[in-house]
Amino acid sequence: MGYGPVVARIDLYAIVAKLQRRSMVLSTWVFIPLLLFVVGIAYWEIWVCEGAHLGRRFVIWLYDIAAFRYERIKQFDPMWEQQFLAEPVAEVLGTLPNAWVLDVGAGTGRLAHCLFQRPNIQASVICLEPSKSMLKSGQIRTPSESTRWVRGWAVPLPFPDERFDIVASLEILEFTPQPKQTIEELARVLRPGGWLLVTNRVGKEARWIFGKTFSRERFPGILEDMGFENVEVFRWQVTYDLAWAQKKG
Numbered sequence: 328m329g330y331g332p333v334v335a336r337i338d339l340y341a342i343v344a345k346l347q348r349r350s351m352v353l354s355t356w357v358f359i360p361l362l363l364f365v366v367g368i369a370y371w372e373i374w375v376c377e378g379a380h381l382g383r384r385f386v387i388w389l390y391d392i393a394a395f396r397y398e399r400i401k402q403f404d405p406m407w408e409q410q411f412l413a414e415p416v417a418e419v420l421g422t423l424p425n426a427w428v429l430d431v432g433a434g435t436g437r438l439a440h441c442l443f444q445r446p447n448i449q450a451s452v453i454c455l456e457p458s459k460s461m462l463k464s465g466q467i468r469t470p471s472e473s474t475r476w477v478r479g480w481a482v483p484l485p486f487p488d489e490r491f492d493i494v495a496s497l498e499i500l501e502f503t504p505q506p507k508q509t510i511e512e513l514a515r516v517l518r519p520g521g522w523l524l525v526t527n528r529v530g531k532e533a534r535w536i537f538g539k540t541f542s543r544e545r546f547p548g549i550l551e552d553m554g555f556e557n558v559e560v561f562r563w564q565v566t567y568d569l570a571w572a573q574k575k576g
């Protein structure tokens with residue numbers, strides 16, 4: 328009779344111990360997978376997509392942080408840059424006196440940098456870039472007499488319709504809120520008969536950048552539907568195809 332409270336306390340201890348064991352099991356089977364899931368999503372969104380689904384300000388914030396390492400990360404091959412960028416752009420420019428070139432999402436001035444290494448380039452290049460730090464690095468790497476830097480977004484572009492002879496946009500489409508709208512805006516500022524030079528993200532990771540990339544098969548057709556002709560798509564880098572397309576007119 329006198330043992331009643333002691334037995335009740337022991338039972339209570341047993342229940343608490345059981346609950347603790349259960350919560351440990353729960354935390355192992357729920358918390359750890361949940362944590363791994365969250366880390367995986369963060370890795371995918373920040374590392375693979377570079378924040379593409381988190382809004383354009385987030386993307387630019389990442390570029391602001393990484394700008395000082397951009398060249399080291401990319402390791403562009405100067406010969407490759409000449410062959411695939413500078414040479415064909417110079418060839419188009421050769422047929423156009425005093426041409427205007429726009430590079431949207433110019434980064435650290437990749438296009439102007441390699442283009443003006445060639446002799447006798449008679450063109451004005453406008454580099455448009457929203458990240459302050461990328462823009463600053465770009466200003467240092469490009470000749471000031473022929474290159475002008477403008478801070479701004481791809482949509483809307485702060486230029487009138489049909490202003491440029493060549494509009495380039497390299498490795499940026501998938502980071503913009505709506506890639507198709509971005510291409511339309513690039514087309515708007517290109518004069519009829521002018522040339523668009525644009526990349527499409529391909530490779531293993533491309534399909535995980537949901538809603539931001541175009542399949543290899545569909546990309547030429549998309550450009551044609553948007554008013555381009557003479558579309559040629561080259562396999563350029565592991566992660567990017569490079570397309571040339573001429574605006575009808």
Ligand SMILES: C[S@@+](CC[C@H](N)C(=O)[O-])C[C@H]1O[C@@H](n2cnc3c(N)ncnc32)[C@H](O)[C@@H]1O
Pocket residue numbers: 383386387390431432433434435436437455456457458461479480481482496497498499502503504
């Ligand atoms: C991978 S880098 C490419 C830079 C350069 N075109 C090159 O090929 O080295 C992507 C660039 O796009 C810019 N960018 C990202 N979102 C943008 C947007 N909505 N409008 C314009 N530029 C954007 C970034 O700031 C960054 O400089």
